[in-house]
Amino acid sequence: MKPLIETHVISHRLAVVCTNRGQHKRIRLTTVTWWAPVETPTEPDQLSISDSGRHWGGPIANPQGSALPYEFWCGVCHRHTQIKAERWLRLVEGTRDAAMGDLDVAYLD
Numbered sequence: 001m002k003p004l005i006e007t008h009v010i011s012h013r014l015a016v017v018c019t020n021r022g023q024h025k026r027i028r029l030t031t032v033t034w035w036a037p038v039e040t041p042t043e044p045d046q047l048s049i050s051d052s053g054r055h056w057g058g059p060i061a062n063p064q065g066s067a068l069p070y071e072f073w074c075g076v077c078h079r080h081t082q083i084k085a086e087r088w089l090r091l092v093e094g095t096r097d098a099a100m101g102d103l104d105v106a107y108l109d
């Protein structure tokens with residue numbers, strides 16, 4: 001994804017975390033960022049997912065595999081969560097609407 005810094009502003013951020021349902025301390029797996037266009041507010045926001053740490057994979061990381069699920073790995077409890085792209089996008093949009101800052105993948109399966 002090309003840099004959006006000059007044309008977009010961050011409108012929401014979601015930390016994707018694992019706590020293994022409260023069994024270990026909060027580990028951040030990645031961060032989802034919504035970018036709102038500054039000069040064309042009617043355009044939809046764009047989403048990006050941070051690559052740092054590489055605790056996830058999915059259709060964005062592998063563009064030819066749009067039917068692939070998103071996957072998240074936790075290095076502490078070794079939970080491997082898979083979630084279909086359609087459900088994932090619905091979920092993250094839901095967290096934004098609810099102004100939630102965290103999403104614990106341990107509750108997704």
Ligand SMILES: [Zn+2]
Nearest residue numbers: 018020074077
């Ligand atoms: Zn975990």
